[in-house]
Amino acid sequence: MTLLRNPVLRGFTPDPSLVRVGDWYYVANSSFEWFPTIPIHRSRDLAQWEYAGHVRGAVPGDSLAGVPDSGGIWAPSLSRDGERFWVVYAVVRSVGTAYFDTDVFVSTAVGVGGEWSAPRRVAGHGFDPALFHEGGRLWLLNLQNDHRPGGRRFSGIVLSELDRETLAPVGGTHLLVQHERLIEGPKLVRRDGWYYLVLAEGGTGFEHGVRVARSRAVTGPYALDERPLLTSRDDPSLPLQKAGHGELVQLPGGEWVLSHLTARPLDTGGGPRCPLGRETAVQAVVWDEVGWPRLRQGGHHPAVEVDVPTARALPASPALLDVPAGPPPGDGREELGWPWSSPRGYPDPSWADAHTRPGWIRLRGRHGPESRWAHSLLAQRITEHRAEAEVTVEARPRTFTQAAGLVLWYNTEAYVSLDVTWAEPEGEEQQGQQWQGRGRTVLSLVEREESATRQAAVVDVDADGPLTLGVTIDDVEARFWYAVGGAARTAVGPVVDFSKLTDDYGTKLRFTGAMVGIHAVDLVGGAFTADFSGFRLNCR
Structure with a gap:
């Protein structure tokens, strides 16, 4: 048996x-x-x-x-x-x-x-x-x-x-x-x-x-x-x-x-x-x-x-075991097959490129995370209540309409994202005016739940080099962090309630499950790109 x-x-x-x-x-x-x-x-x-x-x-x-x-x-x-x-x-x-x-x-x-x-x-x-x-x-x-x-x-x-x-x-x-x-x-x-x-x-x-x-x-x-x-x-x-x-x-x-x-x-x-x-x-x-x-x-x-009952050992049947590694060869998407998933369409080389920079995935920003049309998101399923995910990102946003980072995802009305983006100089109100050459690169932790969106934390970071972004999940608690080079991890923002990313929270019908992934946004030009490497998801 x-x-x-x-x-x-x-x-x-x-x-x-x-x-x-x-x-x-x-x-x-x-x-x-x-x-x-x-x-x-x-x-x-x-x-x-x-x-x-x-x-x-x-x-x-x-x-x-x-x-x-x-x-x-x-x-x-x-x-x-x-x-x-x-x-x-x-x-x-x-x-x-x-x-x-x-x-x-x-x-x-x-x-x-x-x-x-x-x-x-x-x-x-x-x-x-x-x-x-x-x-x-x-x-x-x-x-x-x-x-x-x-x-x-x-x-x-x-x-x-x-x-x-x-x-x-x-x-x-x-x-x-x-x-x-x-x-x-x-x-x-x-x-x-x-x-x-x-x-x-x-x-x-x-x-x-x-x-x-x-x-x-x-x-x-x-x-x-x-x-x-x-x-x-x-x-x-x-x-x-x-x-x-x-x-x-x-x-x-x-x-x-x-x-x-x-x-x-x-x-x-x-x-x-x-x-x-x-x-x-x-x-x-x-x-x-x-x-x-x-x-x-x-x-x-x-x-x-x-x-x-324990299965008997039988020879493989070629007709039944025809299992390609991913989408058909030649369309530029082989590396982005399972366990990666994307919402509402396959990863397309026009926005998800795994060839230009070997070992990296380049995402071109498109719509925002609440879009049902063209959100540049790649995600994988979280399979245990204790998990950790991390990824290294290189991105140089020049406006608040550009962002890229790591996201805990349920759907367009339930997610938490830690993004590299642009903000006004510290102490100034949100006025835009990024075209004046002023501003700073920040990590922004944003939590969305149905009709409400809140910015839970903003942290200044150096935009000239890669950043490692991560999240650690322990039952209902999720903690985001970042690291520069080989430095120690630095926590970002408060503990997030992971259990809100579920069928059982909110007032609307929900039928899927929590995922973690990478995404990029460019609400104006649709040309901003971010490079990601070393994505790791460990569920235990």
Whole structure:
């Protein structure tokens, strides 16, 4: 047996969709507004995972410019029909409205790290689509959204058959199940003559769970199990919270597992918060005497440690292991692939250059950090509650409209940045007038939370040489610092509340996770550049 420790994918990896191909397992996760779109990891034993590629081209035009925070690609569903991998997903362009404004797309590939077909739009009723393959037939599951005044935004699960070649609907739409509690994220699996509908229940927060329904016919009607398969909502002391959004998969030896999302909360004065975002976990499943799935450990609480059968050693399959290191060669972006991510578009050589100065990344400043269009930001996921990040930056800003530095990032309304920028001579009011040749280079620590932005500290620095900027995270506390050459670290500003960079803070819907990265801003000319080297993120 192999002992896995949950979460198996740590940090911002929500809505896992698990598929087994032979003795290999693949998980696709939501990417929301981030690129690369739909990251995919692989494993031989469900315990150790590695990045395996992503669904390149998932968004037509490779742009999500303008989508709101936590919009973009929601809950991709990965499947295989014996010949190809399939992925279906929704691009959500409105968050917090009745409409969602979704486009549902399907793409296919022979290997997850290879070339994916151009996305084809299908008629979808809402987000959280999934595909079910059986006997050469293709079925599309969807959440039904009723946007009308008085309607239910989560109005049940529907099923439509699609033509395998054209992806056009075949026949009518079938209502499978409705429930007084919010249900979404449908997945279908067949066992012993039953069709099992696995549902996310209760929303994506601390009330989340997994509920199962079943039917003798794929088109229903489906009867709900009277008890949840998985949830943490009744015990706030559990180390794994928000457990939900599951998918059942059978192992080579006949055993079953459930992939699901979860989160690890921090205790704060404002209640439990999960700045690492929603993560991927795996549970062992057995079937009871009347044919319902149950957690092997009993009850419905997620386990941190789970024994799963040890994988057999099999020769690699070239078709399945086609895993390039990053974007296709020749476009200047290889060095800026995973684990780097960028919001609303891929890193483009016009603003993220890893070639001009070997060993350095040159960022050209564009929009400010609250832009949903063209913010020059590269970031990596924070995977543990204790972490440290640092980077060396060379930048010579000449105006307050230019800045570059290290940023703790959740979204455009929740971030903390330590930037090299320009300020008026000490003691003078903020008047601009940088064109007069006066002013100084400073480090500015700025904290943003929803509608409020505050400058927490300003420190004079020497602009003629490189500066090392860093942040140390210890549970809820984040401390920024800088160093010049080999000198000791100098603290900048007060302790920052890291737990505010989370789904669980503020008044708006949030679905991603905390990240740390580098960025550059030039609000006037769009020509200011900053060079970064030695980026290091250590999570422990």
